[in-house]
Amino acid sequence: MNKFFVILxxxxxxxxxxxxxxxxxxxTIAAILVMANIQTIMDTFQEEGSGESTTAIIAEEPVAxxxxxxxxxxxxxxxxxxEAKKAVLEGEYDGLLVVEEGENGLPEGHYYMDQFTSSSGAEVRQALQQVKxxxxxxxxxxxxxALSVISSPVSFETTALEEGAKSEEELNQARVIVYIMLFVMYLAVVMYGNIIATEVTTEKSSRVMEILISSVSPVTQMFAKITGVALVGVTQxxxxxxxxxxxxxxADDTEGSLIQMAGLSNPDWGVISYAVLFFLLGYFLYATLAAMLGSLVSRVxxxxxxxxxxxxxxxAAFFLAISALSTPEATYIIIASYIPFFTPFVMFTRMGVGDVALWETLVSLGLLVGTIFLLGIIGARIYRGGVLMYSSASLLKNVKEAMQLSKKE
Structure with missing residues (x-):
C-alpha cells in the first residue's frame, strides 16, 4: 500500500x-471570471465607447x-x-432612412449604411412598422x-399536469446546468484520459517501466496513476x-448578468450532485480504458x-447527450442511457431535463459500476502484460500478446 501512495x-x-x-x-480561471461578469464588462466598454448612434431621416410629414x-x-x-449618403460614408451618421409613399398610400423605407451589421437597421425597421x-x-x-389591443401580445401560459413535473423556468435552468456539466465531463475525460495514456507510454519509452515493475506490481502502478490523475482533475x-x-x-447583484439570465444564481443542487456522481464514474471508466490502451504502445x-x-x-456519448437535451424520451436516447460507455453523459442528461424513474437510475448505475469493475479486471491483466511489450503490431495482436504475457507472470 505504501508503494501505491508513493506512485500516486x-x-x-x-x-x-x-x-x-x-x-x-x-x-481557464480568467475565462470563468470574465464570463461570470461579462455583462458588467460589456456595460463598461459601452459607456467608454462612442456616443449615441445617429440616423438621418428623409421623409414627408407627419411620418418624419x-x-x-x-x-x-x-x-x-x-x-x-x-448628400445624406455621402454623410453616412464619412461617418457623420450611422445610417440613412429614406421613406417614400407606396402604391397603397402607406410608407415604404430604404435604409442605407456604410456596411452591414448584425442588427442591419432592426430598430429603424420596427419604428417604421409602427408608423405604417x-x-x-x-x-x-x-x-x-383598438390598435393597441390588437397589437398587444396574447396571454399564453403552459402548465404541466404530471405530478412533480418541472416548471418551464426549472427546466430552462436545468438545461443550462446540464449543458455546462456535459462540457466539463467531456473535456475532463478527453484531457485526463490522454494524460493517463501518455504517462504510461512515456515511462515505457524511457524504460523506466522496467525498473518500476521489479519493485511494484503493474496493477498497483495502473490504479495509482489513475487515482493520481483523478486527484489532479479534482484539484483543477x-x-x-x-x-x-x-x-x-x-456578479449576482448585477441586473441582467449572465448568471441571472442563465438562472444559475439559485442552482439545482440535485442535478449538480448527479453530475458529480456520473462524472466520477465516467472518469474511472474511461481512465481505466486509457491506461490499458496506453500500456499497449511504447512510443508517445x-x-x-x-x-x-x-x-x-x-x-458519440457527448452528441447523444446534446440530442437528449431536447428529446430526453426518444427511444434511441433511452437505449443509449443504459450502454455503460454512454451512461455518464446520456443518463445524466435524461435525469436533468426529463423524468426518470428510480429503477432506471439504479439499473444504469449498476451496469456502469459493473462495467468499471469488469474493465478494471481485464484492464489490469492487459496492463500487466502490456507494460512489458515494445512491439508495434496491430491493436488486436497487442491485446492478445499482453494477455499471454500476463499469464506467464
Whole structure:
C-alpha cells in the first residue's frame, strides 16, 4: 500500500507542478471570471465607447416627425438623398432612412449604411412598422386604443399536469446546468484520459517501466496513476468551481448578468450532485480504458493514435447527450442511457431535463459500476502484460500478446 501512495503522490505532484497545468488552470480561471461578469464588462466598454448612434431621416410629414421621435438618435435631414449618403460614408451618421409613399398610400423605407451589421437597421425597421400600422389604422378609422389591443401580445401560459413535473423556468435552468456539466465531463475525460495514456507510454519509452515493475506490481502502478490523475482533475476542477463561485458572488447583484439570465444564481443542487456522481464514474471508466490502451504502445506518438477509438466513444456519448437535451424520451436516447460507455453523459442528461424513474437510475448505475469493475479486471491483466511489450503490431495482436504475457507472470 505504501508503494501505491508513493506512485500516486509522484504522479500528482509532477502534474500539478507542470507548466501546462499551471497555464491551463490560470487561463481557464480568467475565462470563468470574465464570463461570470461579462455583462458588467460589456456595460463598461459601452459607456467608454462612442456616443449615441445617429440616423438621418428623409421623409414627408407627419411620418418624419413620428420617426424622429421613435428612433434613437433619429434626426431629420434637410439636404438631398445623395448628400445624406455621402454623410453616412464619412461617418457623420450611422445610417440613412429614406421613406417614400407606396402604391397603397402607406410608407415604404430604404435604409442605407456604410456596411452591414448584425442588427442591419432592426430598430429603424420596427419604428417604421409602427408608423405604417398607425397610418393604416387611421385610414380604416380604427382608434389608437383598438390598435393597441390588437397589437398587444396574447396571454399564453403552459402548465404541466404530471405530478412533480418541472416548471418551464426549472427546466430552462436545468438545461443550462446540464449543458455546462456535459462540457466539463467531456473535456475532463478527453484531457485526463490522454494524460493517463501518455504517462504510461512515456515511462515505457524511457524504460523506466522496467525498473518500476521489479519493485511494484503493474496493477498497483495502473490504479495509482489513475487515482493520481483523478486527484489532479479534482484539484483543477475545484479551482474552477471556486473561481465560478467568486464570479457568481461578484456578479449576482448585477441586473441582467449572465448568471441571472442563465438562472444559475439559485442552482439545482440535485442535478449538480448527479453530475458529480456520473462524472466520477465516467472518469474511472474511461481512465481505466486509457491506461490499458496506453500500456499497449511504447512510443508517445502512438499513444494519441491508440486512444482514438476511446475518443470516438466519448464524442458519440457527448452528441447523444446534446440530442437528449431536447428529446430526453426518444427511444434511441433511452437505449443509449443504459450502454455503460454512454451512461455518464446520456443518463445524466435524461435525469436533468426529463423524468426518470428510480429503477432506471439504479439499473444504469449498476451496469456502469459493473462495467468499471469488469474493465478494471481485464484492464489490469492487459496492463500487466502490456507494460512489458515494445512491439508495434496491430491493436488486436497487442491485446492478445499482453494477455499471454500476463499469464506467464
Amino acid at each position: 503522490s509522484h504522479t500528482y505532484t509532477n502534474r500539478i507542478k507542470s507548466r501546462a497545468f499551471i497555464i491551463t488552470t490560470l487561463l 416627425s413620428a420617426l424622429s421621435s421613435s428612433i434613437t438618435g433619429g434626426e431629420l435631414y434637410e439636404g438631398g438623398e445623395e 400600422a398607425t397610418i393604416a389604422a387611421e385610414e380604416q378609422e380604427i382608434s389608437g386604443e 476542477i475545484g479551482l474552477f468551481i471556486l473561481a465560478g463561485f467568486l464570479g457568481i458572488t461578484f 506518438e502512438d499513444a494519441q493514435q491508440i486512444v482514438t477509438p476511446m475518443m470516438m466513444l466519448v464524442i
